[in-house]
Amino acid sequence: MSRPREFDVDRALQQSMEVFWNQGFKSTSYEDLTRTTGVKKQSLYCVFNDKRSLFLKALALYREQSVGKLKEIEAQASSPLDKLDSLRHSLLDDESGCQGCLMVNSSLEFGTDDEQVTLENELMLEEVQQILEKIIRNGQEQQLISNRFSSKELAAYLNNTMLGVKIMEKSGSSREQIEAVLRTSFAMMLP
Incomplete structure (x- = not known):
């Protein structure tokens, strides 16, 4: 008879995602993951198989x-300009700040x-672009x-701006610099 799982898998995945987000895949050790999650290495292995599989699940x-989050903005009962304004504010008020974007990182x-990492990144770009396009x-x-x-074309431009802002965050650009880029990019979409 197998032993029941003694940890919250979703919580451990969320915590692992944050470790990978902060440190990157290669710089993250299993000790980092077990220390953060409080889950023993063998238990993580039993659920996620290995570090790479855990990383891919964290990316997903x-x-x-x-x-x-983007779908929530798109579903708001407001004008398209208000939705874009909400998106701009969400980018400025993002609590992850200097972490940048896990996908970009x-x-x-x-x-x-890595084909699977590339595929996950492409999937996110495509999903984001479709929502922006709508x-x-x-x-x-x-x-x-x-x-x-x-x-x-405008969705691709805006998507690229959003990715650029995440790189700016990760590289330490000030909020004022990021706000100027966003303000300019969103204003260029007006008639």
Whole structure:
């Protein structure tokens, strides 16, 4: 008979995600993970198999949480401009601050050397872009957002700006510098 699990798997995954987010995959040891989660190495192995599998699950969790926040903004009963303003404020008020973005961090750490990490990053980019495109298209239909470029082009531009802001955060740019980039980028979308 197998022993019942003695720890909260979701909590351990969330905590592990935060360790990877702060330190990166290669700099994170199993000791870092067990110290943070309070879960023994063997127990983590039993559930997550190995550090790489745990990392991939952490990336998926990060993607789900990030996309979920964006979906909440998109679902607001407000105008497309208000939704974009909410997005801008969420980027400025992000509590993760100097951590940057786990997806960006992993892209910089792995490049394209790991197919599964690359796939997870591409999936997040695609999901984010689709949500942004929907908000922008709605704004264009209401003539609140410029039609000089397609909704797809503007969504790609905005997505790139968001990723750039995360790199700025990670590299220590001031809130004022980040706010200026966001203000300019969002203003360029106006008619």
